[in-house]
Amino acid sequence: MGMEFGWWDKDADGVKWQINARFHGGSVVFSRKTGHNSSWEDFAPTDEQWDRLISEAKRRLPRRLMSAKEFALLKGQRPT
Numbered sequence: 001m002g003m004e005f006g007w008w009d010k011d012a013d014g015v016k017w018q019i020n021a022r023f024h025g026g027s028v029v030f031s032r033k034t035g036h037n038s039s040w041e042d043f044a045p046t047d048e049q050w051d052r053l054i055s056e057a058k059r060r061l062p063r064r065l066m067s068a069k070e071f072a073l074l075k076g077q078r079p080t
Contacts, residue, residue, distance in 0.1 A: 003066065005056045021053050028077045050078050
C-alpha cells in the first residue's frame, strides 16, 4: 500500500519548499516544489528531512494508519 507524507520546509537561502515523500513498494521518493505553478522535482533529502519523515510516520502508528512492518521497512530505507 502506498503512502504519502507532506510538509513545508525552508532551505538555507530562505526559499520555502513543499516537500512530498512517497513510500511505495519498499522505496521512498522525495519530491519538492516551490509555488503553485512549478513542477515537482525529485531530490536527495537531507538528514533533517529523513528525521521529519520518520517522525511523521511514527505518529501514524498509534492510529493504525501504518503497520509496524511498514514502519520498519521505511526506517530501513534511510541511508546511513
